Amino acid sequence: MITLEESIDVTRPPAETFRYVSDFRTTAEWDATAFRARKDTPGPIREGTEYLVDCSLPVGSVRIRYRVTALRPGEFIELVGNSRLFTVTDRITFTPRDDGGTHIDYVADFAYKGPLASLEGALREGMERMGRKALEGMRHALEDRPPPPVISSCNERADRMVLPGLALFSRLGYRRGRKRWEPLSADLSGRHAVITGASSGIGRAAALRLAELGASLTLVMRDAGKAEATVAALRAESGNEAIRAELADLALMADVDALVTRLKTSGEPIDILVNNAGALFNPRQETAEGLEASFALLLLSPYRLTRALLPLLEAGGGARVINVVSGGMYSRPLEVRKLVAREENYSGSVAYARCKRALMVTTEQWADAWAERGIVVNAMHPGWADTPGVESSLPGFHRLTRRILRSPEEGADTVVWLAAAPEAGEVSGLLFLDREPRTTHLLARTAAQETAEEREALREFLAAQEAAFPADVAKSAAAR
Known part of the structure; x- marks a missing residue:
């Protein structure tokens, strides 16, 4: 021996x-x-x-x-x-x-x-x-003292060459990237995380890992039955009892506002906010409040929710906001006038990509605006992950790529890292894939169209949408 x-x-x-x-x-x-x-x-x-x-x-x-x-x-x-x-x-x-x-x-x-x-x-x-x-x-x-994150030279080259950059969205990119990762030993005891869209896929996988790291969780879901089952399953798997659910259909601004009211009434500071809820709508849909569904759920909802929760984010001290975007945004430039998709030539995947592009720009704007408040704002995209949402909304893509898709846990890893790693709190306003900052544009044409004027137009447009849809209007629209 x-x-x-x-x-x-x-x-x-x-x-x-x-x-x-x-x-x-x-x-x-x-x-x-x-x-x-x-x-x-x-x-x-x-x-x-x-x-x-x-x-x-x-x-x-x-x-x-x-x-x-x-x-x-x-x-x-x-x-x-x-x-x-x-x-x-x-x-x-x-x-x-x-x-x-x-x-x-x-x-x-x-x-x-x-x-x-x-x-x-x-x-x-x-x-x-x-x-x-x-x-x-x-x-x-x-x-646990790694340096601030930077993009590796190999990923920088891959992004410039476009196709290699896209190939790294697969499971191969995850496995290749993890060889360079520092350990993640953070303990989140005493930290409160709010995660939207947590009943399956990326949201659920991130919730489980954050629970295992000791965080208390508020999980936002639409369906009461799924919410109850999700909370019970995560408690049983993690041994963490500090997990609860809030019910809200985040495509409805009335539900967003009601959720904000409940969270503010509880008074619990928010240390981590993960804007993950999403869906791809085919054919085009409108909500009960008369909003085009993609725009309502993917852009206006996280915009309205995050801004309204600013007092609780500030109260946490060093809070982190994580916006989950999509590699699909690389195919679309920022075009404010097209964010609310019309019936003519409607495509759910295009509407999805446009809103995610706008959410990426909003991430950068919030990072600048809230730096003095001590709030870190970053975006991530999970690569190509095998989630129920991908299988149901993009069945053709799922059939073609299922052998190279990431697991939900692999897709959610960067969410967890952005929420927990000390070094992730040292940078703000960036897009991450596999724990590395990545380019926000793979194509020169989309970068060229993202002018300062168009970015300012987005800020003004979202502010106007918020002002045109105050809480009392949201409530009355939802009641109709």
């Missing part, structure tokens, strides 16, 4: 360090030998929780199935791993320090199988180096 013993000290408190390290999916972030890890048991981490961790070896790879055999939250966890080559018992202890940080003791007992058992003496030195490197990786992850 080979026993590895290592210790490190970190400035984070024990509860935070335990939350991060006990979720063994994070081994792929801090252990250089681990390249993939997943949780294989539903529910919160407890005795019996299992993980599958794939590790690199000099002559191939090995899959280790870990099982949590003992734990005391914030203090101790023990896991037993089994592979075709060895068994290992990991014991990790978290001891509070006088300065508020944590002393971490790591002990691992390796027992090799078959012919390798006779080579333990020769393997010992390499294993000890591996243990030291793993604990240094853990220390790096828990110190």
Whole structure:
């Protein structure tokens, strides 16, 4: 048997360090030998929780199935791993320090199988180096001080060449990008996130991960049955009980206003606002309030909601607003006069792309206007993700691309990173894909049409729409 013993000290408190390290999916972030890890048991981490961790070896790879055999939250966890080559018992202890940080003791007992058992003496030195490197990786992850995000040279080239840039919207782009990522060990305990469109797809995946990071969640959904089921499922999976739902059809301004009133009445500051709700409408539809549905849901609604919630965002101190846009916006320039789609030559995908383009510009304008208030505003697009919305609204696209589509979790990753990562709070007014700032225009023609005059026209248009549709008008329109 080979026993590895290592210790490190970190400035984070024990509860935070335990939350991060006990979720063994994070081994792929801090252990250089681990390249993939997943949780294989539903529910919160407890005795019996299992993980599958794939590790690199000099002559191939090995899959280790870990099982949590003992734990005391914030203090101790023990896991037993089994592979075709060895068994290992990991014991990790978290001891509070006088300065508020944590002393971490790591002990691992390796027992090799078959012919390798006779080579333990020769393997010992390499294993000890591996243990030291793993604990240094853990220390790096828990110190959580990455530099501000910048675009990589390879993605910058891909964006200039257009087609390579589009290809990175696939699962390939996600897997390629994650090789450059810093660990995400943020703890969101005490932070309040409001997420719209959280019953499925990107919104639900983001909600689950933020709940696992400790955030309290307010999830905005239309359907009462789905809302109840979603809250119950997320509580059961994350172990986080601080999850509640608010019902609102965000295509209706009356519902937006009523939601704002309820949130303001609660008085709870908002640290994270994710404007994710969306749909692609074919054929053209109008809401009960007489608004074209794409414009109402995709642009006017997040505009009205976010501006109305400014007092709660300011109260949070360092709040973050995340607008979910779409790669489809690259195909359309900013054309204010076409934002409200007409019957003639209507296309749901075009209407969607135009509104998302306008939301991107609005993101930049808010970032400038609210910088002194300490509010960070960024946009992201999830790439091509396999969500119920994509399957139902773009069935042809879904059939052609389903083998290369991202999972909802992969699509939602940048939402979570923008909400949680310290370095993501250092930049504002940018568009992100796979945790990197990306160009807002792949095509020269769309960039050329986005003049200062057109951007100002958008600001004036949305302000006029808001003024022309005050709360009392919204209520009376919805009642008709």
